[in-house]
Amino acid sequence: MSGIGKKIISWYAEQGRELSWRETKDPYKIWIAETILQQTRIQQGIQYYYRFMERFPDVVMLAEAEQDEVLKYWEGLGYYSRARNLHAAARQLVEDFGGNFPHHHDQLMLLKGVGPYTSRAISSFAFGQATGVLDGNVMRVMSRLLSDPSPINEQKTRKSWQLIIDDWVAGHDSRDFNHAMMDLGATICTPTNPGCLICPLMDGCKAYKEGTIGFLPQKKKLKRKVRYFQFVILYNEKDEIGIQKRPEKGLWGGLYEVPNREVSLHSWEKGEITKGLHFHHELKHVFTHFDMMIKVYEGPAAHWEGSPNIQFIPIDKISIFAFAKGVLKIFERMGF
């Protein structure tokens, strides 16, 4: 597979994407962009990136912020542990690293929320270290170049291919090489209908030669479930609504919500609920790993139990707090 580097870098010089966080070598900017873009399309994340950088322009500003505000800037983006870890890692950087980013990926891995991909991305893009980055795009490109059916979501595959990509990047500008591989995956070597006929690597692509492009990459797939919930809009005597903060870990960790409980399908269908509350509407919220079926009830707070940390806020103060998309959808249906 020799000669890949030269071909792909010259393709990148002509056809690469122009993205603002590539115009800098500031590790902080690169770190924020890479974290926002984990499992997230550029289109979806780019506005979050600009807003986030405006409010938290450097690592000290981020370290000194309150977690609730960081989460507010992440509201609606999903995978909220990214925001919590970003905040924690900023404090790590200030306290343990003198506010400076280490250059090597092994050291960057010590930061919360920074894993194999992000550590190497910072190492390459900010400091020019000779390491290859493996994201979903690159894994797809490699699976086809090699015509290798190894499941790309298995650690074994990732470790093996890391050695290969590190070999390929050797002798080239790692910044350009890694960006080129990602851009090729994003624009030419796409999941469906790849542009093989205009691909600069067509000659050396084993899957193209063998006709296996359409079957690659392989992936072990995860199973999804359905879970049933009741959410309640509780009013006090001043017509304020009850909200509460979720635990730091787990689903929607650290965000605010309205009181709710998971129930059996039977109980959910029968509509078994505290006396005095009445049904308002039903909706489905889709996660990667399960479908959340929701029935929303409303009524006076007096009889509801099991929400010890509930606080009541006027409806026009909702926007101060960070809520996940599922809860925001409920607010919208309530007319708040």
Add this chain to the structure above:
DNA sequence: AACGCGGGGCG
């Protein structure tokens, strides 16, 4: 190794 963790866009 397997699972938990969000949300949006596209065929």
Add this chain to the structure above:
DNA sequence: CGCCCAGCGTT
């Protein structure tokens, strides 16, 4: 409706 996206942490 299923798949995929600049992945990481926990168990």
